[in-house]
Amino acid sequence: MSQLFSWKWFHRLGSPRWFYQTSGKWLPWLSMLATGLLLVGLCWGLAFAPQDAKQGNSFRIIYIHVPASFLALAGYYVMAIAGAIGLIWKMKLADMVMKSAAPIGAVLTFVALVTGAIWGKPTWGTYWVWDARITSMLVLLFLYLGVIALQYSYSSQDAASKASAVLSLVGMVNIPIIYKSVDWWYTLHQPATIKFTEAPSMHPDMFQPLLVMILGFYCFYAVALILNTRVEVLCRERRTRWVQELVASKCT
Amino acid sequence: MELGFSAIFRRDLLLAFRHRAEIANPVIFFLIVVTLVPLGLTPEASRLAEIAPGILWVMALLASLLSVEGMFQSDYRDGTLEQMIILPQPLYLMVLAKILVHWLVTGLPLTLLAPVLGMMLSLPEAGYLPLVFSLLMGTAVLSLVGAIGAALTVALKKGGLLLSLIVMPLYMPALIFGASTVQRAVDGFSVDGPLAVLGALLAFSLLVSPFATAGALRVSMHG
Amino acid sequence: MLTTEPNTDLFSPNSLDLRALAFERDDRMLFSNVGVSLKSGDILQVEGPNGCGKTTLLRIITTALSPSAGQLLWQGQNISQVRQTFLHNLLFLGHLPGLKQALSPEENLIWWRRLNQSQAECCNNEVLARIGLRGYEDVPCFNLSAGQQRRAALARLLVTKASLWVLDEPFTAIDKQGVSELESLLTEHSARGGIIILSTHQDLGIPGIERLSLRHESLGQKALDQNSPFVVDVA
Numbered sequence: 015m016s017q018l019f020s021w022k023w024f025h026r027l028g029s030p031r032w033f034y035q036t037s038g039k040w041l042p043w044l045s046m047l048a049t050g051l052l053l054v055g056l057c058w059g060l061a062f063a064p065q066d067a068k069q070g071n072s073f074r075i076i077y078i079h080v081p082a083s084f085l086a087l088a089g090y091y092v093m094a095i096a097g098a099i100g101l102i103w104k105m106k107l108a109d110m111v112m113k114s115a116a117p118i119g120a121v122l123t124f125v126a127l128v129t130g131a132i133w134g135k136p137t138w139g140t141y142w143v144w145d146a147r148i149t150s151m152l153v154l155l156f157l158y159l160g161v162i163a164l165q166y167s168y169s170s171q172d173a174a175s176k177a178s179a180v181l182s183l184v185g186m187v188n189i190p191i192i193y194k195s196v197d198w199w200y201t202l203h204q205p206a207t208i209k210f211t212e213a214p215s216m217h218p219d220m221f222q223p224l225l226v227m228i229l230g231f232y233c234f235y236a237v238a239l240i241l242n243t244r245v246e247v248l249c250r251e252r253r254t255r256w257v258q259e260l261v262a263s264k265c266t
Numbered sequence: 267m268e269l270g271f272s273a274i275f276r277r278d279l280l281l282a283f284r285h286r287a288e289i290a291n292p293v294i295f296f297l298i299v300v301t302l303v304p305l306g307l308t309p310e311a312s313r314l315a316e317i318a319p320g321i322l323w324v325m326a327l328l329a330s331l332l333s334v335e336g337m338f339q340s341d342y343r344d345g346t347l348e349q350m351i352i353l354p355q356p357l358y359l360m361v362l363a364k365i366l367v368h369w370l371v372t373g374l375p376l377t378l379l380a381p382v383l384g385m386m387l388s389l390p391e392a393g394y395l396p397l398v399f400s401l402l403m404g405t406a407v408l409s410l411v412g413a414i415g416a417a418l419t420v421a422l423k424k425g426g427l428l429l430s431l432i433v434m435p436l437y438m439p440a441l442i443f444g445a446s447t448v449q450r451a452v453d454g455f456s457v458d459g460p461l462a463v464l465g466a467l468l469a470f471s472l473l474v475s476p477f478a479t480a481g482a483l484r485v486s487m488h489g
Numbered sequence: 490m491l492t493t494e495p496n497t498d499l500f501s502p503n504s505l506d507l508r509a510l511a512f513e514r515d516d517r518m519l520f521s522n523v524g525v526s527l528k529s530g531d532i533l534q535v536e537g538p539n540g541c542g543k544t545t546l547l548r549i550i551t552t553a554l555s556p557s558a559g560q561l562l563w564q565g566q567n568i569s570q571v572r573q574t575f576l577h578n579l580l581f582l583g584h585l586p587g588l589k590q591a592l593s594p595e596e597n598l599i600w601w602r603r604l605n606q607s608q609a610e611c612c613n614n615e616v617l618a619r620i621g622l623r624g625y626e627d628v629p630c631f632n633l634s635a636g637q638q639r640r641a642a643l644a645r646l647l648v649t650k651a652s653l654w655v656l657d658e659p660f661t662a663i664d665k666q667g668v669s670e671l672e673s674l675l676t677e678h679s680a681r682g683g684i685i686i687l688s689t690h691q692d693l694g695i696p697g698i699e700r701l702s703l704r705h706e707s708l709g710q711k712a713l714d715q716n717s718p719f720v721v722d723v724a
Contacts, residue, residue: 106516153435153438156431156434156435157435159431160428160431160432160435161432163428163431163432164418164419164428164432167419167422167424167425167428168421168422170488170514170515171515171516172488172514172515173421173485173486173488176485176488177418177482177485177486180414180418180478180481180482180485181414181418181432183478184414184436184474184478185435185436187474188435188436188439191439191467191470192435192436192438192439194439195438195439195442195443196438196442198442198443199442199446202446250516251516253516253517269603269604269606270604273600273603273604274604277589277592277600280592280596281589281591281592284591284592284629285591340589340590343585344585344586344587344588344589344590345583345584345585345586345587345588346587346588346589348548348553348581348583348585348587349581349583349587349601349604350604351553352551352552352553352576352579352581353576353604353605354572354573354576354577354606355604484553487548487553487554488514488554
């Protein structure tokens with residue numbers, strides 16, 4: 015009965031209760047790490063990193079913009095992979111992670127767009143240009159909004175999870191195609207005259223704080239995802255004994 | 267297992283013929299929205315010619331989008347969908363047959379009407395053939411991609427707007443390459459590249475979409 | 490050539506086992522531990538109050554839904570392994586008649602037979618006459634009454650080669666005569682060695698019928714086990 019054994023392990027991993035308890039132990043450390051990295055990265059990036067030769071101080075917004083764009087895209091993959099796991103192995107926890115990942119990803123995408131627009135004003139003299147990256151980011155936001163809207167329009171949670179898992183998988187397959195198309199479209203219409211300060215070609219003094227910020231954002235994303243998933247776990251498992259006992263113990 | 271494919275194909279064609287008034291709707295929609303452009307913008311031929319490739323493609327996309335909602339709706343409501351799901355035949359092929367019929371009754375008429383509308387928008391002469399070819403392949407991509415959205419929202423009471431929301435971002439590559447095929451032709455460049463990409467998009471969505479659509483239809487049984 | 494006479498060919502022995510089936514939707518157990526064994530000739534009536542999961546159970550049996558726990562065995566083998574042969578042997582009639590409104594009963598029957606890989610052209614008119622739709626063969630279904638539509642759907646029972654019939658509320662909207670005709674069809678099928686599973690609130694005049702009641706226990710008394718408000722009796 016080796017099959018039985020492996021399932022047991024899998025179910026333990028997928029048990030919302032196990033997740034809730036384990037994540038509870040990790041969460042304080044992870045939050046501290048995220049806060050620490052973000053504080054160090056922000057101080058370093060905003061106060062100590064040298065000015066950009068062309069853009070002056072306005073370039074410093076990349077310390078928010080770049081990590082947010084990274085996580086916006088990575089978050090979609092997290093969501094889609096969680097959806098796939100939920101779809102294939104019928105793991106409830108994966109469904110919950112998928113549902114929780116969608117709004118976080120959408121917010122990060124929005125932050126990336128807004129910071130991009132703010133950065134655009136001093137750089138290009140306008141808040142919005144139909145640049146390839148901005149347009150791709152906008153499409154990514156649409157993809158997130160589609161998944162969220164689908165998630166909330168089903169009355170049955172199980173059906174909602176399955177449907178949005180299918181949609182996020184389709185989206186995941188399409189993201190590279192969309193990005194490539196938008197890139198091609200952009201070079202066709204506007205030969206790239208304005209180049210972004212590419213991260214690898216940056217001066218190390220500017221690049222190191224960015225690296226810290228990216229790490230900090232990853233940790234922050236993990237914290238946000240775990241917190242959101244914990245709320246989802248409690249909501250969906252509210253009828254079970256362990257949640258009721260937990261609530262009772264917190265209330266007294 | 268060709269049986270399910272051909273049976274569904276023939277049945278849906280027959281049904282489309284019985285509802286032939288509905289076939290005209292996307293085509294009329296296409297005609298009307300294109301008419302709105304000179305009214306809202308300018309009747310000046312040179313300016314219309316400038317934007318004609320993009321406008322024609324965007325409007326064709328919208329017309330196709332509006333018709334995609336009905337692809338599985340009647341099957342879901344009358345119970346033939348649940349019968350299809352439990353047939354001893356691959357659902358993949360039956361879905362493909364339905365998509366093909368959808369394209370034949372919407373994408374193809376839209377494509378055939380497009381040159382006429384191109385003329386009304388003073389599309390330069392070089393643009394007509396690329397317009398037809400790009401729409402021929404592009405509308406097939408739109409039907410295939412739209413089918414996924416239609417299947418995901420078929421169990422919902424008010425799925426229409428949501429369907430547009432989830433499908434339109436996925437339409438963008440087809441729009442980009444379709445519209446630029448026409449634009450490049452008008453500008454005097456070779457259109458082989460974008461047409462080849464459209465063909466690749468078509469092949470890819472032929473592979474992926476019936477599979478995803480079949481999965482989404484099975485999900486709708488849970489709804 | 491005419492097959493309007495009752496078909497008397499016997500089916501080879503069949504068996505269908507439901508083992509500890511459970512279905513959970515949105516973290517609520519709809520039913521659990523549903524188990525029953527059926528063999529050739531058995532008729533099983535699934536009963537229970539509205540919303541107790543009758544339709545869901547029937548859909549699980551047709552493999553359109555998969556159960557949260559438990560398994561289905563066809564001829565002693567897990568259904569996922571013999572899905573194709575199982576589906577060849579299955580006829581399902583749902584709540585919805587599964588008719589295309591723009592097509593006539595005859596066209597609907599032809600289309601259905603084509604998809605189910607039986608000869609589609611033979612004797613459709615005779616079949617429709619036997620089911621009580623003489624004169625309506627080529628009227629589009631949207632002009633038929635609910636009872637007539639139900640009859641048009643039931644016409645499939647006369648042409649199918651499937652040995653397992655799963656019927657969800659087949660008696661809805663049919664008149665008294667229709668009910669007794671359908672009952673005799675069911676008896677006939679069972680006598681030939683077929684298996685029938687149907688859900689209905691009606692008391693059937695068929696002897697030797699088995700009953701499976703999905704009962705909402707928490708309606709009557711407080712549920713003992715929070716996770717399974719439904720218990721199952723097999724009489």
